[in-house]
Amino acid sequence: MKYHLNMKRITLILASLLALAIQPADARKQPKTQSKAHSVVAVPAIEKTLVTVETDHSQLVLVTDRKGTLYNYHYGAKLSAPEDFLRYETRINAGYGTGPMAYPTQGGAYVNEPALAVKYADSYRNTELRYLSHTQRAKGNVVTTEILLKDYVTELEVRLFYDAYQKEDVILAHAEIVNGGKQPVTLVNYASSAMVFDAEKYLLTHMYGDWAAEMQVDRELLTHDMKVIETKRGTQATQWNNPSFLLSLNTESFSETEGEVIAGSLAWSGNFRLSFEQDVTHRLTVLAGINPFSSDYPLAAGETFTTPEMIWTWSCRGAGQASRNLHAWARNYGVYGGDKVNPTLLNSWEGAYFSFTTKTLTDMIDDAAAMGLEMFVLDDGWFATKYPRDNDKQGLGDWELNTSKLPEGIDYVASYAHSKGLKFGIWIEPEMANPRSRLAEEHPDWIVRAPGREIVQRRNQWLLDLTNPAVQDFVYGVFDNTMQLSGKIDYIKWDCNRHVMNVGSDFLGAEQSRFYVDYVQGLYKVMRRVREKYPDTIVQCCSSGGSRVDYGSLKYFNEYWASDDTDAMERVRIQYGTSLYYPAGTIGSHVSDVPNHQTKNVTPLKFRFDIACSGRLGMELQPKNLSAEERALADRCIRSYKQYRDLVFGGDLYRLLSPYEGNYYALMYVAPDKSRAVVFTYCTNYLNRAIGAKRINLQGLDPDRRYKVTELNVDKSCYSGSGQAFSGGFLMNGGFNPVLFKTFDSAVFLLEGE
Numbered sequence: 100m101k102y103h104l105n106m107k108r109i110t111l112i113l114a115s116l117l118a119l120a121i122q123p124a125d126a127r128k129q130p131k132t133q134s135k136a137h138s139v140v141a142v143p144a145i146e147k148t149l150v151t152v153e154t155d156h157s158q159l160v161l162v163t164d165r166k167g168t169l170y171n172y173h174y175g176a177k178l179s180a181p182e183d184f185l186r187y188e189t190r191i192n193a194g195y196g197t198g199p200m201a202y203p204t205q206g207g208a209y210v211n212e213p214a215l216a217v218k219y220a221d222s223y224r225n226t227e228l229r230y231l232s233h234t235q236r237a238k239g240n241v242v243t244t245e246i247l248l249k250d251y252v253t254e255l256e257v258r259l260f261y262d263a264y265q266k267e268d269v270i271l272a273h274a275e276i277v278n279g280g281k282q283p284v285t286l287v288n289y290a291s292s293a294m295v296f297d298a299e300k301y302l303l304t305h306m307y308g309d310w311a312a313e314m315q316v317d318r319e320l321l322t323h324d325m326k327v328i329e330t331k332r333g334t335q336a337t338q339w340n341n342p343s344f345l346l347s348l349n350t351e352s353f354s355e356t357e358g359e360v361i362a363g364s365l366a367w368s369g370n371f372r373l374s375f376e377q378d379v380t381h382r383l384t385v386l387a388g389i390n391p392f393s394s395d396y397p398l399a400a401g402e403t404f405t406t407p408e409m410i411w412t413w414s415c416r417g418a419g420q421a422s423r424n425l426h427a428w429a430r431n432y433g434v435y436g437g438d439k440v441n442p443t444l445l446n447s448w449e450g451a452y453f454s455f456t457t458k459t460l461t462d463m464i465d466d467a468a469a470m471g472l473e474m475f476v477l478d479d480g481w482f483a484t485k486y487p488r489d490n491d492k493q494g495l496g497d498w499e500l501n502t503s504k505l506p507e508g509i510d511y512v513a514s515y516a517h518s519k520g521l522k523f524g525i526w527i528e529p530e531m532a533n534p535r536s537r538l539a540e541e542h543p544d545w546i547v548r549a550p551g552r553e554i555v556q557r558r559n560q561w562l563l564d565l566t567n568p569a570v571q572d573f574v575y576g577v578f579d580n581t582m583q584l585s586g587k588i589d590y591i592k593w594d595c596n597r598h599v600m601n602v603g604s605d606f607l608g609a610e611q612s613r614f615y616v617d618y619v620q621g622l623y624k625v626m627r628r629v630r631e632k633y634p635d636t637i638v639q640c641c642s643s644g645g646s647r648v649d650y651g652s653l654k655y656f657n658e659y660w661a662s663d664d665t666d667a668m669e670r671v672r673i674q675y676g677t678s679l680y681y682p683a684g685t686i687g688s689h690v691s692d693v694p695n696h697q698t699k700n701v702t703p704l705k706f707r708f709d710i711a712c713s714g715r716l717g718m719e720l721q722p723k724n725l726s727a728e729e730r731a732l733a734d735r736c737i738r739s740y741k742q743y744r745d746l747v748f749g750g751d752l753y754r755l756l757s758p759y760e761g762n763y764y765a766l767m768y769v770a771p772d773k774s775r776a777v778v779f780t781y782c783t784n785y786l787n788r789a790i791g792a793k794r795i796n797l798q799g800l801d802p803d804r805r806y807k808v809t810e811l812n813v814d815k816s817c818y819s820g821s822g823q824a825f826s827g828g829f830l831m832n833g834g835f836n837p838v839l840f841k842t843f844d845s846a847v848f849l850l851e852g853e
């Protein structure tokens with residue numbers, strides 16, 4: 100869509116530029132060096148300046164005062180006359196701090212948590228940014244605003260960037276911090292973005308979890324003072340929480356459909372920190388960025404530090420719209436290949452683990468092809484010769500083929516898959532080494548370790564020091580060399596099975612505090628090289644399941660493995676939580692065996708399929724263990740999935756019933772033109788026999804259009820209306836009532852507009 104500048108907008112931009120132009124020249128000049136004589140630097144008053152960052156429905160209003168301090172007065176609905184904020188006074192009592200700073204710094208009258216704190220060469224830590232100029236440029240759907248700020252005493256500059264995605268109502272914010280002085284400085288806090296809200300109440304939704312239980316929902320009404328969501332794990336940053344949140348304003352109850360909701364997500368795959376500080380006036384300042392924990396970052400003279408992007412969206416129609424905004428942005432811009440449908444697959448892990456021969460794999464390929472799956476993925480266990488990778492205690496790091504296990508080679512297996520019409524994928528975990536590996540023996544200096552201290556193992560493995568360019572080359576080489584094993588590798592599953600402990604880098608020497616930041620930047624450097632050479636390879640991001648689920652990694656990865664917990668009932672909460680921020684097409688979601696390998700629970704195959712089909716469908720079991728009846732159901736579910744998966748990948752998500760609020764979970768995906776939809780319904784808990792047919796209000800349909808409703812994968816439907824057509828209005832107002840009352844009852848419905 101083309102971006103149109105309307106007249107009001109042009110006037111505002113011109114007014115801003117004019118304000119800048121009419122400032123006395125010396126008002127924009129800043130003193131060159133910090134005053135040694137302790138004389139106060141006088142900054143002449145400037146005209147107040149207005150900067151608006153707008154999308155189709157939302158607006159961020161930034162205004163300077165006469166000293167040039169930049170304030171954030173509004174992030175919410177689009178206003179007809181934002182310039183009224185030029186006359187707005189917060190009237191805050193100076194003893195309580197400052198107005199709502201757009202990028203608060205340690206210094207001046209600001210006494211709360213700063214976005215930016217800088218330690219200068221003379222050890223002073225005062226920074227007070229003043230507005231110098233701003234520009235706005237439009238490119239297609241995106242309008243970028245760049246605001247230049249500068250400390251009024253030192254030569255420290257900050258450029259604030261806001262990329263406004265018009266159609267999706269998403270704003271990406273990040274900062275560039277420039278050391279324009281002649282001495283090095285140290286960045287102590289260096290957040291990506293700050294947002295300030297003035298509401299009566301703030302209901303925060305955020306995530307917690309663990310291995311095999313990721314993305315559980317936590318919700319709380321924020322009290323005064325500080326709430327922090329952060330990780331210090333370094334890698335596997337999202338195992339215990341996620342750098343994403345929803346903030347419902349002026350309410351104590353969470354709504355999918357009503358009220359103002361802000362969603363935020365930090366695009367960073369390492370230590371992150373989100374802070375929510377509510378002061379005595381109820382003002383809430385949200386800071387999002389790299390966690391400053393143990394990460395004082397040196398910035399040499401002339402150097403620039405670029406923060407990761409913080410993704411913001413605003414909705415006045417509840418959490419559902421906020422999620423849809425993020426998903427639409429992600430599909431169009433945020434996820435590598437996010438507009439494409441990824442293939443269904445059979446993964447070897449839970450079906451074969453480390454014990455396989457070539458025949459095991461070719462048999463699985465035969466079965467996958469017979470069931471209508473589209474790819475076979477060979478998981479862990481195919482490599483290492485000196486210490487063969489026959490279990491998780493050895494071999495990691497030695498990426499040569501284990502020829503005793505697979506004497507015919509990878510190309511043979513990949514070609515076999517291709518000959519059966521399947522794509523072929525393979526697993527790597529390039530950032531790691533088992534202590535029992537040639538790699539660890541040959542390159543002890545590549546291991547993350549602190550001098551004289553025990554290297555703590557996690558899953559029997561050590562972490563490679565990705566801050567070191569030689570290690571970056573090695574890690575890139577693992578990907579590149581694996582791709583050379585066959586010209587028929589279509590997919591790589593990139594795993595990362597441990598976090599950082601007892602941190603230390605031989606490479607960084609005296610600059611250990613760079614580690615957490617440089618590790619992630621090292622990973623991104625590798626991924627950029629990977630993408631340059633392999634633009635079309637599908638790459639899955641896995642980290643013991645969903646421990647690296649963030650928009651920093653999704654820039655390079657097509658999808659991720661949401662959890663090692665494949666129990667369909669457990670997946671309800673994991674996939675529901677994930678759906679708050681990440682689009683369904685990125686959620687690798689597999690049907691596995693029963694009793695489930697993680698939980699030992701037994702769930703019906705139909706329920707397992709119906710859950711897996713609401714994401715990117717796969718299977719992860721030994722197909723030979725399925726009965727003929729189960730095979731027939733599998734065939735049927737896979738076939739019908741292909742009929743509607745364009746909706747899972749590209750439709751708008753409506754969460755209908757939350758698994759946290761009752762005995763049901765229900766969601767649907769609607770085609771952008773509302774011509775089709777697919778509805779997934781599940782009973783997660785038996786209530787009683789009297790429940791009858793559950794009325795579920797569908798959403799997102801055209802109320803006046805008639806939709807033919809068909810339950811898929813069954814001979815006899817649980818909805819009396821299956822096979823008939825109804826108006827969208829009827830279906831959205833109680834007319835849709837499938838009979839689901841026993842635990843594990845589930846149904847999938849296709850809606851086709853007439």
Ligand code: GLA
Pocket residue numbers: 448478479491526594596641642643644660662663
């Ligand atoms: C991790 C992944 C699994 C599997 C194993 C292999 O646990 O999450 O899917 O790949 O590693 O070791």
